[in-house]
Amino acid sequence: MPVAPPTGRSLSPARTFVAALITGLLLPGFAAVARAEPKPTVKQLKKELAELQKESDKLIADYYSSRIDQQKAEKAEKSAREKLAAAQEVYDRESVALRAMAVAQYTGGAPNEVTMMTGAQDPSALLGRMALTRHLVTLQDARLGGYARVRDDHQRAKGEAAARAEELARTVDELEERKARAEKTIERIKDRIDQLYTAPGVRRPDGTWVPQLPEGADNVTPRMRLVKMLIEQRFDVPYGIGCYRAVQDGGEHPLGRACDFMLSRGGAMPTGEELKRGDEIAEWAIKNARRLGIMYIIYRQRIWHVRTGGWRTMSDRGGTTANHYDHPHISVY
Structure with a gap:
């Protein structure tokens, strides 16, 4: 519809046409903007995050289950290989014995059964020797037959293990890729x-922030409380977070503008995994420093300041905690 002219004034036909044209061109665009999807809320994103984390947990469970199956297949193949080695010893020993008997029969000129039965020797003694010989041959045949069964079982187990291992390797690789994508x-x-x-509060033109006063039972500023909350939501900090303390040491703790995110307990040096978590917290703080009003970070005897944007080594203060090896320290303006 045409744009209404201002009160007390009329538009020329040309201007009316132009106004109508502009209205026709712009209003659909305005309507499209009005119909645009709103930005997702924190609640919606957290719901999406929870669903993804649930899927990721299932992928991790499937991954470890497949790894266990793979280890079982490898163990079965190893057991079959050990049985084959034991059977091989028996086979080699009995083969040697059979060859020795054959050589003795051939070189010693021992009579055959017909000769023994028709000769002048004592028939009962001959029958005893024949029975003993047959018993030994039968026993050795059984042992050699047992080796053949073990050998065949090993080949079958080896083939099954190889096929299973190949299948599991593909499954594990696929799960690793899916898990990486989910993460x-x-x-x-x-x-x-x-x-x-x-960050709540007032930001100055030079990028710094107007300091805030602490409030609430925890005696921290709203800005520090927000940083603490976001880190708690994103990272595991099992050994606690220390913020306000009354000791006037010249830092931000007594002002409610600093928190320590502990990686270990009792001044112990953190493990490699815990140190990695500290690195992740420090990296997150650096990434979000300007937006959240973070002033500086101290971690592993180094300090990073938002003004300089780089790490600087600090002097040795004489201990794991004093040198901030067991916790990242974050101060806000």
């Missing part, structure tokens, strides 16, 4: 959730 998607959603939060 990347989870990280992207976590990043999107982080982006929905901005």
Whole structure:
């Protein structure tokens, strides 16, 4: 519809046409903007994140189950190989014995059964020797036959294990790829959730923030409380988070503007996995520093300041905790 002219003024036909044309061109666009999908809320993203984490947990469970099946197949093949080695010893020993008997019969000129039965020797003694010889041959044949069965069982187990191992290897590779994709998607959603939060308070033109006063029972500022909450939601901090303390040491803890995210207990040096978690927390804080009002980070005897944007080594303070090896320290403006 045409744009209504201002009160008390009329538009020329040409201007009316132009106004109608502009209205016809722009209003559909405005309507499309109005109909655009709204940005997802934190609640929606968290729901999507929970579903992805559930899928990721299942992938991890399937991965370990397949790994166990693969180990069972390898164990069965190893057992069959050990049985084959034992049977091979028996086979070699009995083969040697049979060859020795054959050589003795051939070189010693021992009479055959017909000769023994028709000769002048004592028939009962001859029959005893014949029975003993047949018993030994039968026993050795049985042992050699047992080797053949073990050998065939090993070949069958080896073939089955190889086929199963190949199948499981494909399954494990596929699960690893799917798990990696799921973890990347989870990280992207976590990043999107982080982006929905901005630091409370006033930011100066130079990028710094107007300091806030602590509040609440925990005696921390709203800005520090937000950083603490986001880290708690994103990372596992099993040994606690220490923020406010009354000791006036010249830092931000007494001002409610600093928190320590503990990686171990009692001043113990963290494990490699715990140190890695500390690195991840520090990297996250650096990535979000300007948006969340983070001023500096101390970790592993180094300090990173938002003004310089780089790590600088600190002097040795004499201990694991004093040198911040067991926790990243984060201070906000």
